Amino acid sequence: MIHLVKLCVGVSSFEELESYRDERAHWWGADYGEEVHVHRTRTMPKRGDELLAGGGSIYWVISGVIRCRQPILRFQAATDKEGKDCCDIIMSRDMVRTLPYPKRPFQGWRYLEPKDAPPDMATGAQEEGSEFIAEELARLGLL
Structure with missing residues:
Protein backbone atom coordinates (compact mmCIF):
# COMPACT_ATOMS: atom_id res chain seq x y z
CA MET A 1 0.00 0.00 0.00
CA ILE A 2 1.07 3.54 -0.71
CA HIS A 3 -0.51 7.01 -0.51
CA LEU A 4 0.00 10.40 -2.15
CA VAL A 5 0.66 13.65 -0.34
CA LYS A 6 -0.20 16.86 -2.21
CA LEU A 7 -0.18 20.57 -1.45
CA CYS A 8 -3.62 22.12 -1.49
CA VAL A 9 -2.54 25.40 -3.08
CA GLY A 10 -4.79 28.41 -2.52
CA VAL A 11 -6.81 26.72 0.21
CA SER A 12 -6.40 27.90 3.80
CA SER A 13 -8.61 25.51 5.78
CA PHE A 14 -10.24 22.09 5.84
CA GLU A 15 -13.64 23.78 5.48
CA GLU A 16 -12.54 25.68 2.37
CA LEU A 17 -11.36 22.43 0.74
CA GLU A 18 -14.74 20.87 1.57
CA SER A 19 -16.49 23.74 -0.21
CA TYR A 20 -14.65 22.95 -3.47
CA ARG A 21 -15.88 19.37 -3.70
CA ASP A 22 -19.03 20.28 -5.58
CA GLU A 23 -17.56 22.72 -8.08
CA ARG A 24 -13.95 21.82 -8.83
CA ALA A 25 -14.44 19.21 -11.61
CA HIS A 26 -16.90 21.53 -13.33
CA TRP A 27 -14.14 24.14 -13.74
CA TRP A 28 -12.71 22.17 -16.67
CA GLY A 29 -15.85 20.47 -17.93
CA ALA A 30 -15.29 17.01 -16.44
CA ASP A 31 -18.40 15.18 -15.36
CA TYR A 32 -17.84 12.14 -13.16
CA GLY A 33 -21.07 12.58 -11.22
CA GLU A 34 -21.82 14.21 -7.91
CA GLU A 35 -20.62 11.35 -5.71
CA VAL A 36 -16.92 12.05 -6.21
CA HIS A 37 -14.31 14.79 -5.82
CA VAL A 38 -11.83 15.26 -8.68
CA HIS A 39 -8.35 16.73 -8.78
CA ARG A 40 -6.61 17.30 -12.11
CA THR A 41 -2.85 16.92 -12.32
CA ARG A 42 -0.35 16.87 -15.18
CA THR A 43 0.83 13.26 -14.96
CA MET A 44 -0.54 9.83 -14.20
CA PRO A 45 1.09 8.37 -11.06
CA LYS A 46 3.61 5.69 -12.04
CA ARG A 47 2.57 3.71 -8.96
CA GLY A 48 -1.14 4.12 -9.68
CA ASP A 49 -1.87 0.37 -9.55
CA GLU A 50 -0.27 0.18 -6.12
CA LEU A 51 -2.30 3.19 -4.93
CA LEU A 52 -5.56 1.61 -6.06
CA ALA A 53 -4.85 -1.96 -4.96
CA GLY A 54 -3.96 -0.95 -1.43
CA GLY A 55 -6.75 1.53 -0.83
CA GLY A 56 -4.50 4.60 -1.10
CA SER A 57 -5.54 8.13 -0.20
CA ILE A 58 -4.42 11.65 -1.00
CA TYR A 59 -3.20 13.39 2.14
CA TRP A 60 -3.80 17.13 1.72
CA VAL A 61 -1.28 19.69 2.97
CA ILE A 62 -3.18 22.86 3.85
CA SER A 63 -1.18 25.89 5.02
CA GLY A 64 1.92 23.78 5.71
CA VAL A 65 0.12 21.03 7.64
CA ILE A 66 -1.35 17.68 6.57
CA ARG A 67 -4.95 18.08 7.78
CA CYS A 68 -7.01 15.43 6.00
CA ARG A 69 -7.10 12.64 3.48
CA GLN A 70 -9.43 11.43 0.74
CA PRO A 71 -9.57 7.82 -0.49
CA ILE A 72 -8.59 7.47 -4.16
CA LEU A 73 -11.16 5.61 -6.26
CA ARG A 74 -9.55 5.65 -9.72
CA PHE A 75 -7.47 7.56 -12.24
CA GLN A 76 -8.75 8.82 -15.57
CA ALA A 77 -6.58 9.97 -18.46
CA ALA A 78 -7.81 13.33 -19.73
CA THR A 79 -6.87 16.18 -22.05
CA ASP A 80 -6.77 19.79 -20.90
CA LYS A 81 -8.03 22.86 -22.82
CA GLU A 82 -4.65 23.24 -24.52
CA GLY A 83 -4.72 19.64 -25.81
CA LYS A 84 -2.12 18.38 -23.32
CA ASP A 85 -2.49 15.00 -21.64
CA CYS A 86 -3.28 15.08 -17.94
CA TYR A 111 4.41 9.15 -2.42
CA LEU A 112 3.72 8.56 1.26
CA GLU A 113 4.44 5.28 2.99
CA PRO A 114 1.68 4.19 5.41
CA LYS A 115 4.17 4.23 8.31
CA ASP A 116 4.76 7.95 7.63
CA ALA A 117 1.09 8.92 7.23
CA PRO A 118 -0.56 10.75 10.12
CA PRO A 119 -3.35 8.76 11.78
CA ASP A 120 -6.99 9.70 11.40
CA MET A 121 -8.43 11.90 14.12
CA ALA A 122 -10.81 10.09 16.42
CA THR A 123 -14.42 11.04 15.75
CA GLY A 124 -14.87 12.72 19.13
CA ALA A 125 -11.57 14.59 18.77
CA GLN A 126 -12.91 16.78 15.96
CA GLU A 127 -14.52 19.26 18.32
CA GLU A 128 -13.76 22.96 17.98
CA GLY A 129 -10.26 23.80 19.21
CA SER A 130 -8.99 20.22 19.30
CA GLU A 131 -7.31 20.56 15.88
CA PHE A 132 -5.41 23.63 17.10
CA ILE A 133 -4.20 21.76 20.19
CA ALA A 134 -3.16 18.73 18.12
CA GLU A 135 -1.33 21.00 15.65
CA GLU A 136 0.62 22.66 18.45
CA LEU A 137 1.53 19.29 19.97
CA ALA A 138 2.71 18.06 16.54
CA ARG A 139 4.75 21.22 16.01
CA LEU A 140 6.46 20.59 19.36
CA GLY A 141 7.17 16.98 18.38
CA LEU A 142 4.86 15.57 21.03
CA LEU A 143 2.47 13.83 18.60
Whole structure:
Protein backbone atom coordinates (compact mmCIF):
# COMPACT_ATOMS: atom_id res chain seq x y z
CA MET A 1 0.00 0.00 0.00
CA ILE A 2 1.07 3.54 -0.71
CA HIS A 3 -0.51 7.01 -0.51
CA LEU A 4 0.00 10.40 -2.15
CA VAL A 5 0.66 13.65 -0.34
CA LYS A 6 -0.20 16.86 -2.21
CA LEU A 7 -0.18 20.57 -1.45
CA CYS A 8 -3.62 22.12 -1.49
CA VAL A 9 -2.54 25.40 -3.08
CA GLY A 10 -4.79 28.41 -2.52
CA VAL A 11 -6.81 26.72 0.21
CA SER A 12 -6.40 27.90 3.80
CA SER A 13 -8.61 25.51 5.78
CA PHE A 14 -10.24 22.09 5.84
CA GLU A 15 -13.64 23.78 5.48
CA GLU A 16 -12.54 25.68 2.37
CA LEU A 17 -11.36 22.43 0.74
CA GLU A 18 -14.74 20.87 1.57
CA SER A 19 -16.49 23.74 -0.21
CA TYR A 20 -14.65 22.95 -3.47
CA ARG A 21 -15.88 19.37 -3.70
CA ASP A 22 -19.03 20.28 -5.58
CA GLU A 23 -17.56 22.72 -8.08
CA ARG A 24 -13.95 21.82 -8.83
CA ALA A 25 -14.44 19.21 -11.61
CA HIS A 26 -16.90 21.53 -13.33
CA TRP A 27 -14.14 24.14 -13.74
CA TRP A 28 -12.71 22.17 -16.67
CA GLY A 29 -15.85 20.47 -17.93
CA ALA A 30 -15.29 17.01 -16.44
CA ASP A 31 -18.40 15.18 -15.36
CA TYR A 32 -17.84 12.14 -13.16
CA GLY A 33 -21.07 12.58 -11.22
CA GLU A 34 -21.82 14.21 -7.91
CA GLU A 35 -20.62 11.35 -5.71
CA VAL A 36 -16.92 12.05 -6.21
CA HIS A 37 -14.31 14.79 -5.82
CA VAL A 38 -11.83 15.26 -8.68
CA HIS A 39 -8.35 16.73 -8.78
CA ARG A 40 -6.61 17.30 -12.11
CA THR A 41 -2.85 16.92 -12.32
CA ARG A 42 -0.35 16.87 -15.18
CA THR A 43 0.83 13.26 -14.96
CA MET A 44 -0.54 9.83 -14.20
CA PRO A 45 1.09 8.37 -11.06
CA LYS A 46 3.61 5.69 -12.04
CA ARG A 47 2.57 3.71 -8.96
CA GLY A 48 -1.14 4.12 -9.68
CA ASP A 49 -1.87 0.37 -9.55
CA GLU A 50 -0.27 0.18 -6.12
CA LEU A 51 -2.30 3.19 -4.93
CA LEU A 52 -5.56 1.61 -6.06
CA ALA A 53 -4.85 -1.96 -4.96
CA GLY A 54 -3.96 -0.95 -1.43
CA GLY A 55 -6.75 1.53 -0.83
CA GLY A 56 -4.50 4.60 -1.10
CA SER A 57 -5.54 8.13 -0.20
CA ILE A 58 -4.42 11.65 -1.00
CA TYR A 59 -3.20 13.39 2.14
CA TRP A 60 -3.80 17.13 1.72
CA VAL A 61 -1.28 19.69 2.97
CA ILE A 62 -3.18 22.86 3.85
CA SER A 63 -1.18 25.89 5.02
CA GLY A 64 1.92 23.78 5.71
CA VAL A 65 0.12 21.03 7.64
CA ILE A 66 -1.35 17.68 6.57
CA ARG A 67 -4.95 18.08 7.78
CA CYS A 68 -7.01 15.43 6.00
CA ARG A 69 -7.10 12.64 3.48
CA GLN A 70 -9.43 11.43 0.74
CA PRO A 71 -9.57 7.82 -0.49
CA ILE A 72 -8.59 7.47 -4.16
CA LEU A 73 -11.16 5.61 -6.26
CA ARG A 74 -9.55 5.65 -9.72
CA PHE A 75 -7.47 7.56 -12.24
CA GLN A 76 -8.75 8.82 -15.57
CA ALA A 77 -6.58 9.97 -18.46
CA ALA A 78 -7.81 13.33 -19.73
CA THR A 79 -6.87 16.18 -22.05
CA ASP A 80 -6.77 19.79 -20.90
CA LYS A 81 -8.03 22.86 -22.82
CA GLU A 82 -4.65 23.24 -24.52
CA GLY A 83 -4.72 19.64 -25.81
CA LYS A 84 -2.12 18.38 -23.32
CA ASP A 85 -2.49 15.00 -21.64
CA CYS A 86 -3.28 15.08 -17.94
CA CYS A 87 -4.76 12.87 -15.24
CA ASP A 88 -7.94 13.25 -13.22
CA ILE A 89 -7.61 11.74 -9.76
CA ILE A 90 -11.10 10.67 -8.78
CA MET A 91 -11.59 10.48 -5.03
CA SER A 92 -14.30 9.74 -2.54
CA ARG A 93 -16.23 12.81 -1.40
CA ASP A 94 -15.46 11.69 2.14
CA MET A 95 -12.77 13.78 3.76
CA VAL A 96 -11.18 12.22 6.79
CA ARG A 97 -9.49 14.59 9.21
CA THR A 98 -6.05 13.45 10.31
CA LEU A 99 -3.93 14.46 13.23
CA PRO A 100 -2.21 17.64 12.03
CA TYR A 101 1.31 16.95 10.78
CA PRO A 102 3.66 19.73 9.63
CA LYS A 103 4.92 19.34 6.05
CA ARG A 104 7.36 21.59 4.20
CA PRO A 105 6.45 22.89 0.73
CA PHE A 106 7.26 20.78 -2.34
CA GLN A 107 6.18 20.64 -5.98
CA GLY A 108 3.83 18.10 -7.49
CA TRP A 109 3.00 15.16 -5.27
CA ARG A 110 5.05 12.77 -3.23
CA TYR A 111 4.41 9.15 -2.42
CA LEU A 112 3.72 8.56 1.26
CA GLU A 113 4.44 5.28 2.99
CA PRO A 114 1.68 4.19 5.41
CA LYS A 115 4.17 4.23 8.31
CA ASP A 116 4.76 7.95 7.63
CA ALA A 117 1.09 8.92 7.23
CA PRO A 118 -0.56 10.75 10.12
CA PRO A 119 -3.35 8.76 11.78
CA ASP A 120 -6.99 9.70 11.40
CA MET A 121 -8.43 11.90 14.12
CA ALA A 122 -10.81 10.09 16.42
CA THR A 123 -14.42 11.04 15.75
CA GLY A 124 -14.87 12.72 19.13
CA ALA A 125 -11.57 14.59 18.77
CA GLN A 126 -12.91 16.78 15.96
CA GLU A 127 -14.52 19.26 18.32
CA GLU A 128 -13.76 22.96 17.98
CA GLY A 129 -10.26 23.80 19.21
CA SER A 130 -8.99 20.22 19.30
CA GLU A 131 -7.31 20.56 15.88
CA PHE A 132 -5.41 23.63 17.10
CA ILE A 133 -4.20 21.76 20.19
CA ALA A 134 -3.16 18.73 18.12
CA GLU A 135 -1.33 21.00 15.65
CA GLU A 136 0.62 22.66 18.45
CA LEU A 137 1.53 19.29 19.97
CA ALA A 138 2.71 18.06 16.54
CA ARG A 139 4.75 21.22 16.01
CA LEU A 140 6.46 20.59 19.36
CA GLY A 141 7.17 16.98 18.38
CA LEU A 142 4.86 15.57 21.03
CA LEU A 143 2.47 13.83 18.60
